[in-house]
Amino acid sequence: MTDPLILFMPSGKRGRFPVGTPVLDAARQLGVYVESVCGGRGICGRCQVEVQEGQFAKHGITSAEDHLSPFGPKEQRYAEKRELKPGRRLSCSATVQGDLVIDVPQDVQINAQIVRKAADTRVFARKPAVQLCYVEVEEPDMHKPLGDLDRLKAALDRDWGYADILVDHHLLAQTQAILRKGQWAVTAAIHKDAETGQASMIALWPGLHNEAWGLACDIGSTTIAMHLASLLSGQVIASSGASNPQIRFGEDLMSRVSYVMMNPDGREAMTKAVREAVDGLIGKVCDESGADRNDILDAVFVGNPIMHHLFLGIDPTELGGAPFALAVSGAVHSRAGDLGLSANPGCRVYVLPCIAGHVGADAAAATLAEGPHRQDEMMLLVDVGTNAEIVLGSSARVVAASSPTGPAFEGAEISAGQRAAPGAIERVRIDPETLEPRFRVIGSELWSDESGFAEATEKTGITGICGSGIIEVVAEMFLAGVISEDGVVDGSLAAKSPRIVANGRTFSYVLHDGDPMITVTQNDIRAIQLAKAALYAGIKLLMDKLGVEHVDAIRFAGAFGSFIDPKYAMVLGLIPDCDLSKVSAVGNAAGTGARMALINRDYRREVEETVRRIEKIETALEAKFQDHFVAAMALPNKIDPFPELAKAVTLPARKTPPASDDARGGRRRREGGRRARG
């Protein structure tokens, strides 16, 4: 008779095991990650599984009746003390009696969200870098005078297979007392380095310690976002954000680099500011969730190169000019204490690698989250800020670059531009016949031509245009024929509509005739043209490198991408033609990547290898970039046809001859004054 067949879901891993094998052992032998703090003593409750009822035939397993051992004493004891949900079993206690389909509960909802394209079928195993290990340690024996710490190490080797572990210095003096307090039963936190495989004991508690937290943090130049997740279940239990206090030293990244260059203590002050803000967020997520700071054992950080350097205490000056040399591009392993953060004294820190001088650990994290390298479609991943970080590729090959878009997309350099905030115009439609606009402002769901709009916006007022509003108004002006392919406002329309007004030697479009009056000037359009041409040229350059004329999917990462309408982005020619159903905003993909690296240390290896493999393109060094830039000044641009876009909107017929002539007015060399991304 053959041994029973065990199938673990959702991973689908399967194997045959002798009757009597604990389910936990079977899982481990198959490489199915099932948490266990107590090492099979039935006290931590972390190893719960569910036995699938029904649907067995499709797996070739016909019945579950009596195929698992009955509820045992360990489980009864656990269920009395704590809760054991119906259908749940402790896999350390339940043993195999016949063929089985076992569900490993995926409390980790993060995974289903991450990779949209693979939807719910793709499952990421948890495999945190820090593991809690409960052990019972031999008492001192004068016949075998091993030290207390040495007997603890022996127990960790015996029960958990951790041989030759290192021990954090701060534990040396504490171990003896902790062992006695726990009456020779303790829980050790073991950190396993993804790079070297070296295991270290980083924390120790008397008795069973059944909670461990990790942080995933994205340090943006404007906002710092933090998640607190259980390292034992993978669940995020608190998230919070804060403004980056470095803003007081400079609004955008380059002004912060300048501040460092001009002030002897500038770097130190900015490092202190960002670390204090991060530490404050740790306090916030702990307060919110009731977690103990001292139980935070691992933390993953991402950020753009300048944030990355300042957080690590590195002078970012070199990033301010060519050759934009990163002090360190590889992943950084550190400790919370070394970065001035209050957590467990042994808490480790992992900082994702940077891709290039303008393509940071945030872009690496977004790449990890969206996974162009994990799939076969040609995927374009764009994060737009003061610079745009662009990643393009598939499993075969991935390229990356940054493009100097400037801050126009963020509402800067635009006469009526503003940050996204209540009162800012975010949606715009222009009637092609009357040229009359209607719009929506942040804070109200009503369009400006709907009744109740005035009342709804009374409080906030109508204060300006935010990034997504700028994209839409310029695109709508183009679609309505107000501006030509070369971006010039058609002054002749002033006769037809009072919306078109003279403004010196050029014309503007009056979007809102109120207080303040909100107009779109010829300069505003030029600024958007320059920004979108830079973005598009960068994308096109990467497409050239890969020799592709078409992308299969586009992912917008970051706040900007969350609010713009892909259709308008394509009308303006920010992005190449693509099936609109495959263009999506993915929110804080960098933060998602940080969470993945927190929950499964294999992702650290993956992102490091991916970053090594990515071909880095420096736009400033590519002659083609200038050509693309010039051609991309036109609306939509002069480079590609837009068959997919044409299905969604009616594009005005092309009227003008090739690009090189008409775009020249707006052309300027931006590389010299390149801005680091915001």
Added chain:
Amino acid sequence: MTDPLILFMPSGKRGRFPVGTPVLDAARQLGVYVESVCGGRGICGRCQVEVQEGQFAKHGITSAEDHLSPFGPKEQRYAEKRELKPGRRLSCSATVQGDLVIDVPQDVQINAQIVRKAADTRVFARKPAVQLCYVEVEEPDMHKPLGDLDRLKAALDRDWGYADILVDHHLLAQTQAILRKGQWAVTAAIHKDAETGQASMIALWPGLHNEAWGLACDIGSTTIAMHLASLLSGQVIASSGASNPQIRFGEDLMSRVSYVMMNPDGREAMTKAVREAVDGLIGKVCDESGADRNDILDAVFVGNPIMHHLFLGIDPTELGGAPFALAVSGAVHSRAGDLGLSANPGCRVYVLPCIAGHVGADAAAATLAEGPHRQDEMMLLVDVGTNAEIVLGSSARVVAASSPTGPAFEGAEISAGQRAAPGAIERVRIDPETLEPRFRVIGSELWSDESGFAEATEKTGITGICGSGIIEVVAEMFLAGVISEDGVVDGSLAAKSPRIVANGRTFSYVLHDGDPMITVTQNDIRAIQLAKAALYAGIKLLMDKLGVEHVDAIRFAGAFGSFIDPKYAMVLGLIPDCDLSKVSAVGNAAGTGARMALINRDYRREVEETVRRIEKIETALEAKFQDHFVAAMALPNKIDPFPELAKAVTLPARKTPPASDDARGGRRRREGGRRARG
């Protein structure tokens, strides 16, 4: 034609290499350690070798004429800038042209001294845990935007074979500036962990940095001894010592443990005191030698278990009572900064393992230095203090124990006892006919019956008897028949000599009838009997364990052993019978072991493995120990014959019946009040 044969001395390693092979490469391929900081660029001068002239035939090599390439341009350049002694060549520059015998200069005189028995033939290769590596790093390249640190790591991998190195946190923020200061040439200090093999970059300097220092330190309860050695040549350039300032908390170890138990801040105060003293010694050896503290990159510490614990900041309370549990017995890896020591911020610390609760890292170091496990003779290694640490064995098997000798050997518990200091009687002879004594005191070379003695001792006076004096006077009293085998002063001799005087119901011997009067009382003799019986019983117990009746060699480690005359130690029966020519004092063997572990990291593995292998015997748990103790009260003792001793001295004929009766008076249970060793 076969390739030329190259023989390296003194290791004797040999191999054939193609004509044109640099001598340095040949050495490395054969595993001959030749230092090189600059990696063969001919600028550091560390790889010097000598070509042996003559004596070639015995190695099968007949001529050296033209067998080495002529003095090359790199060597000329080096010789112009610095000194290149006659006959010396840079092995990175000189190439093989024919058969050769190459001398690798052993600047490391430490080795010849260490192992007396193997004399000058035994050579220890240097292989420090920290290596200096000069590299030239690629400049930043926008086409390959690797970080500065990452390009440095690539260079270390390329030139030195260090892949996947870790980087100390403090270097993260400094690397960029150092690379630029050195114009892309830097020297990195790489620490290679003996335990895990993991390499870490711990320090970095611009350009060529050609010096690295290490510390070897023995923390005794009375004295702290420190050596400063070059990690590049192995030479000790400064040595210093200081009193252990913990003495103000308690003279002996147990009183220090008591201080910790009685005072909440006691442990902290003592840790601070010893670390400050160690740090002061670092300053002293640096001042003495002109070395820069910042160039100290490695440090090795040894000490008895209580010193070990207090230095590491560990509460030693558990060592004060059974089961005498060490907090940690294995080797400890730490950093100078973690121990409050000022050295290079990356300076590593290695603390040798402890053998058992009363047999510390100092005993482990002494074992490493004397090497009972490396040879086939039955070697006894004894370090006498308040407890005696005893190691016995050979390559086949090694056992260790500590014996509660008490402080009598150090002059305590003796009516006229004192520490070894000017004025203390250290040598004694008694005329067996007249019973008149003659003696010498510390500070004078004259015997008391020689003319000029009074003048010579006028300044110091004659103040008491030190440890070696006690041994000699009691042994001489025995040899002169003043005391019997059972240690009783023969009162009947009072009639024959005025030196024998009544003292209550017992008799004393007047050694010096001056001011103060120095007598040896019956109690003094009992104290010495108890101490020597404890030591002997411990040794005998270990001999029982190994099933041997005889030891081939005896090594006395520590200060006590340096001053006592082996003959008298044997007359009294401190040690078993042994060829007197094979009984020797080895001084601070613990310090020597520390130096070995500093200069060659393989010794760290060796001492760790040896300590693991050593069978630890707890005398308190062995019934036989009591029997041996009682039998060993007699003079010499009732256990062994002394054929070797009998060749050197005439022992009085045995008069008394077996031990158990006559020794009972002096017998008391000492294990309950066991003293930790001083």
